[in-house]
Amino acid sequence: MTVKIRDVVMVGAGPSALAAAVYTTREDIDTVLYEKGVVGGMAAITDKVDNYPGFAEGIEGLKLAEELQKQAERFGAEIEFGDVTELRDEGDHKVLVVDGEEVKARTVLIATGSDYNKINVPGEAEYYGRGVHYCATCDGAFYRDKKLAVVGGGNSAVQEAIFLTRFASHIDLLVRSEIKASEVLQHELKEFVHEGKITIHKGTTTEEILATDGKVSSVKVNQNGTEKEFKVDGVFVFVGLKPNTQFVEGTLDLDTSGLIKTDAMLETSMPGVFASGDVRSGATMQIASAVGEGASAALAIREYLNELKRKK
Ligand SMILES: Cc1cc2nc3c(=O)[nH]c(=O)nc-3n(C[C@H](O)[C@H](O)[C@H](O)COP(=O)(O)OP(=O)(O)OC[C@H]3O[C@@H](n4cnc5c(N)ncnc54)[C@H](O)[C@@H]3O)c2cc1C
Structure with missing residues (x-):
C-alpha cells in the first residue's frame, strides 16, 4: 500500500x-x-x-x-x-x-x-494559576501593589523579578544558592534592592506554597537550615x-x-x-x-x- x-x-x-x-x-x-x-x-x-x-x-x-x-x-x-x-x-x-x-x-x-520547569513542592500544582505563575508578562499585572515571591537565581528569574517591580509593592527573591544572572542584570538588580523593592534571600530552598481560602498567602522556605515563612500574594517560578x-x-x-x-x-x-x-x-x-x-x-x-x- x-x-x-x-x-x-x-x-x-x-x-x-x-x-x-x-x-x-x-x-x-x-x-x-x-x-x-x-x-x-x-x-x-x-x-x-x-x-x-x-x-x-x-x-x-x-x-x-x-x-x-x-x-x-x-x-x-x-x-x-x-x-x-x-x-x-x-x-x-x-x-x-x-x-x-x-x-x-x-x-x-x-x-x-x-x-516551564517546576520546583515540585506542595502547593505548586494545586495553586497553579491561582497564585502560582510562570510568566511575568502574562500574569504580572494581576499583582498591582501586592507582595510576591520569585523563585530562581538565573537570568530569567532576575529579569522577571525586575519586570514585576512595575506592579508589585515588594518582591522576595528566593535563590537556592547564589545568583547566576549576568553581571549587567546583577548590577541592575542592586538598584532595586537599594530602593527596597526586592529582597534577595540566598541559600534559600522553597519548600511549600501555602494558601488561605484557596488563594496563595505565604511561602515556606529553608534558609541555610532555618525554617522561615514569607507572606506573599503570589509566587512566580523561573527555574528554566x-x-x-x-x-x-x-x-x-x-x-x-x-x-x-x-x-x-x-x-x-x-x-x-x-x-x-x-x-x-x-x-x-x-x-x-x-x-x-x-x-x-x-x-x-x-x-x-x-x-x-x-x-x-
Ligand atoms: C499558566 C500559563 C499562563 C499563560 N498566560 C499567557 C497569557 O496570559 N498571555 C500570553 O500571551 N501567553 C500566556 N502563556 C504562554 C502561552 O500559553 C504560550 O506562549 C503559547 O501557548 C505558545 O503556543 P505554541 O503553540 O507555540 O505552544 P504550546 O501552546 O505549548 O503548544 C504546543 C503543543 O504541542 C504539543 N506537543 C509537544 N510535543 C509534541 C510531540 N512530540 N508530538 C505531538 N504534540 C506535541 C503539546 O502537547 C502542546 O499542545 C501562558 C502560559 C502558561 C503555562
Missing part, C-alpha cells in the same frame, strides 16, 4: 500550529496536525488571557483555544492525537514517526512549544524552560537552551521543515507572537510547496 504524502504535517496543536492551519487550509493546502496532549496547548490550560489583542475584557484560555480549533477545522484542518517521536529527511519528502507509525510529508511545521524538542535532537540545529534555530522565513536547518511559537529560538513565549509566527510559517510553507511544484 502506498502511503499518501501530506502537503504539511504540523507537530503540536497549540495556538501557533492552529493559526498556521487556518492559513494553509484556507488555501487548500492538505494539512494534518498531530497533538499528544491538549488541543490548544498551553493556552487551553490558561485561566484568563488578558493580553491577546481583540478581546477587550480578556478571554478564558480554553475558550480562545476552542475558537482557534473551530476556525482551523472550518477550513478543513485534520487534528489527530499522536506523539511524534522522530523526524527524517528522505529527499523529496520527510518522514515523521507518530505513535510508532510512519507519516510522510512534503513540509513540516514544528510548533511543539516549551514547558524545557523546549519540546527531544524528538529532533541531533536532527535539527538547536540553540544552547534546546530551542529550534530558524532563519528569517522560519525555516529550520532541514529544508522544508519550519518552526514557530514557543519552541523557536528567539520566541517571546506569548500567544499573540505564537499565532503571528504560525501565520508567517504558513505563508513560507506555501512558497516552499509552490517552488516544489515549479521544479517538477
Whole structure:
C-alpha cells in the first residue's frame, strides 16, 4: 500500500500550529496536525488571557483555544492525537514517526512549544494559576501593589523579578544558592534592592506554597537550615524552560537552551521543515507572537510547496 504524502504535517496543536492551519487550509493546502496532549496547548490550560489583542475584557484560555480549533477545522484542518517521536529527511519528502507509525510529508511545521520547569513542592500544582505563575508578562499585572515571591537565581528569574517591580509593592527573591544572572542584570538588580523593592534571600530552598481560602498567602522556605515563612500574594517560578524538542535532537540545529534555530522565513536547518511559537529560538513565549509566527510559517510553507511544484 502506498502511503499518501501530506502537503504539511504540523507537530503540536497549540495556538501557533492552529493559526498556521487556518492559513494553509484556507488555501487548500492538505494539512494534518498531530497533538499528544491538549488541543490548544498551553493556552487551553490558561485561566484568563488578558493580553491577546481583540478581546477587550480578556478571554478564558480554553475558550480562545476552542475558537482557534473551530476556525482551523472550518477550513478543513485534520487534528489527530499522536506523539511524534522522530523526524527524517528522505529527499523529496520527510518522514515523521507518530505513535510508532510512519507519516510522510512534503513540509513540516514544528510548533511543539516549551514547558516551564517546576520546583515540585506542595502547593505548586494545586495553586497553579491561582497564585502560582510562570510568566511575568502574562500574569504580572494581576499583582498591582501586592507582595510576591520569585523563585530562581538565573537570568530569567532576575529579569522577571525586575519586570514585576512595575506592579508589585515588594518582591522576595528566593535563590537556592547564589545568583547566576549576568553581571549587567546583577548590577541592575542592586538598584532595586537599594530602593527596597526586592529582597534577595540566598541559600534559600522553597519548600511549600501555602494558601488561605484557596488563594496563595505565604511561602515556606529553608534558609541555610532555618525554617522561615514569607507572606506573599503570589509566587512566580523561573527555574528554566524545557523546549519540546527531544524528538529532533541531533536532527535539527538547536540553540544552547534546546530551542529550534530558524532563519528569517522560519525555516529550520532541514529544508522544508519550519518552526514557530514557543519552541523557536528567539520566541517571546506569548500567544499573540505564537499565532503571528504560525501565520508567517504558513505563508513560507506555501512558497516552499509552490517552488516544489515549479521544479517538477
Ligand atoms: C499558566 C500559563 C499562563 C499563560 N498566560 C499567557 C497569557 O496570559 N498571555 C500570553 O500571551 N501567553 C500566556 N502563556 C504562554 C502561552 O500559553 C504560550 O506562549 C503559547 O501557548 C505558545 O503556543 P505554541 O503553540 O507555540 O505552544 P504550546 O501552546 O505549548 O503548544 C504546543 C503543543 O504541542 C504539543 N506537543 C509537544 N510535543 C509534541 C510531540 N512530540 N508530538 C505531538 N504534540 C506535541 C503539546 O502537547 C502542546 O499542545 C501562558 C502560559 C502558561 C503555562
